[in-house]
Amino acid sequence: MEAIKEILASLGIESIEEMTVNESYTIEVYGYEDLTIEKIGPSRVSVAHHYVQRGDLMSDPEIVFHIDNGEWRPVRYTQHPGIHQHNPAGVDVEDFVTQWCENIREQGFVDAAKEMSEGC
Numbered sequence: 001m002e003a004i005k006e007i008l009a010s011l012g013i014e015s016i017e018e019m020t021v022n023e024s025y026t027i028e029v030y031g032y033e034d035l036t037i038e039k040i041g042p043s044r045v046s047v048a049h050h051y052v053q054r055g056d057l058m059s060d061p062e063i064v065f066h067i068d069n070g071e072w073r074p075v076r077y078t079q080h081p082g083i084h085q086h087n088p089a090g091v092d093v094e095d096f097v098t099q100w101c102e103n104i105r106e107q108g109f110v111d112a113a114k115e116m117s118e119g120c
Contacts, residue, residue, distance in 0.1 A: 001047065001065065001072050001097065001101055002101060003101045003102075003104040003105045003109065003110050004037060004045075004047055004072075004101070004104070006105075006110050006113075007025070007027060007035075007037065007104075007109060007110055007113040008025075008037065010110070010113045010114045010116075010117045011025055011113060011116065011117050012117065016039060016043075016045055016067050019039040019045075020039065021039055021040065021041060021042065022038070022039065022040070023038070023039050024036055024037060024038035024039070025037050025038075025113075027109045027112050027113050027116065028112065029107055029108045029109055029112050032049070032107050032108075032109075033049040033050060033051050033060060034049065034050065035047070035048070035049055035104065035109050036048050036049075036050060040064065043066055043067050043068060044064055044065065044066055044067070044075075045064070045065050045067060045072075046062055046063070046064050046065075047062070047063050047064075047065065048060075048061065048062035048063070049061065049062075050062070053080075058080040058081075059078040059079060059080050060079060060080065061077060061078060061079040061083075061096075061100070062076075062077075062078045062079075063076065063077050063078075063093065063097065063100075064076035064077075066088070066090075073090045074090060074091050074093050074094075074097060075087060075088055075089075075090055075091060076091065077091050077093050077096075
């Protein structure tokens with residue numbers, strides 16, 4: 001997830017270890033669902049687009065990564081409605097992750113994060 005690493009770096013975070021559990025960042029780009037990056041455990045990061053449907057928070061998608069020695073391994077994939085995969089050893093979504101990373105960059109989330117950091 002090079003685009004996510006770039007977003008975090010532009011916000012002054014060079015390593016996930018610098019974040020505290022429950023620390024999160026939401027990047028907004030007009031026309032797209034917000035992108036949220038949240039540290040949910042000592043070595044776990046959630047990257048997600050969310051929307052609200054009938055009062056429920058929906059994932060479109062959410063991928064939880066286990067991070068070990070700088071390697072981001074997807075361990076949970078959720079796409080509402082109806083798709084949820086979880087495996088501590090890793091879920092096979094590499095092609096999706098590659099395409100999603102490209103989309104995040106092309107949709108302007110990396111640039112928006114850089115603009116956020118310049119406004120601080």
